[in-house]
Amino acid sequence: MHYQANHLLPKTRSEAGIPLRVVAALQACLICNPNILMHSTLMTLPCFKTLADQIAIAIDNARSYELSQQAVRECVKLTA
Numbered sequence: 001m002h003y004q005a006n007h008l009l010p011k012t013r014s015e016a017g018i019p020l021r022v023v024a025a026l027q028a029c030l031i032c033n034p035n036i037l038m039h040s041t042l043m044t045l046p047c048f049k050t051l052a053d054q055i056a057i058a059i060d061n062a063r064s065y066e067l068s069q070q071a072v073r074e075c076v077k078l079t080a
Contacts, residue, residue, distance in 0.1 A: 018048045020056035027056050 006012060020027040030052045 016045065016048055018045075018052040020052050020059065022056045022060040027059050030055060 006015075016032045018030045018032075020030055030048065032048060
């Protein structure tokens with residue numbers, strides 16, 4: 001790994017970007033940039049990956065719920 005300072009984030013000492021995927025489809029990206037140097041990044045990456053997976057599932061569930069609510073509203077309109 002290589003760290004390169006970002007002048008837009010002067011207090012950032014470490015950075016990790018983990019994709020949020022649901023069934024191989026990219027949903028978003030979890031960016032972690034603490035103001036401390038993370039020497040154990042390789043050890044903590046599996047934790048970040050697990051967190052990213054859980055966030056991606058939550059996002060997908062929220063989208064699915066919203067789509068189901070839209071379908072219910074459409075059905076109610078058609079039967080009214």
